[in-house]
Amino acid sequence: MTVAGTVEMPHRKAKLTRGTRESGLDENQERWLCVTFEYIDGLLRDIGEVLDGSPVDSAFPRNVADIPEERRQMIRDTIPPIRQRLVQVLDDLAVPRNQKAIPASRTIRTNLTTIDITLEELKRKDWGIPGSPSGTSEEMRSIIEELREMVSGLERCIDAAMDDDSDVRQRG
Known part of the structure; x- marks a missing residue:
């Protein structure tokens, strides 16, 4: 027994001690803090992108520039x-940051695959007014196929760039 008649439970104390790290937080708390800060950083990145405006060649701009x-x-x-403070807090608590580094080529390939799947789904739709000649439907299929070929061309560019890069890495 301890003070005020509370029973000390050794298994809880051992669990607490085992899970406590240099930060004073357990592994789950460290992960939660790091993931939350990473999320905040992503939102800050989005704010920066909004402030920079939509790319000039964007087909569908997201925002209207209303801030001088x-x-x-x-x-x-x-x-x-804000970003510096996020890093400082993690460093002060000795919480390791996730140093994820998804290769840019993988991100691009994933997006291109998603675009291709999306276009394939469009291709399966019936286009035009029911009962009307199938000209609209054929035209849409042709447009969609053209877009898919363009996306495939971009994929080939990525593959070629990565092949060139691997040649450079092997020489270096």
Whole structure:
């Protein structure tokens, strides 16, 4: 027994001691903190992208630029200190950061595969008004196939770039 008649449970104490790390947090808490900070960093990245505006060649811009440039710069300037603080907190607590590094080529290939699947799904739809000549449907299938070929061309460019890169890495 301990103070005030509370019974000390040795198995809980051992579990607590075993799970406690340098940060004073257990593994799950460290992971939760790191994942949450990573999520916040992603949202800050999104804010930066919104401030930079939609790419000029975007077919479907997401946002309307309604913030004057001097205000956008003021907002941009407040983002790095937030990121620095996130890193500082993790460093101060000795919580290791996830140093994930998904290869850019994999991200691009995944997106291109998703685009191809999406176009394939469009190809399966019936296009045009029911009972009307199938010209619209054939035209849509042709357009979709053209887009798929363009995406395949981009995939070939990625493959060629990666082959060139592996040649450079092997020589280096």
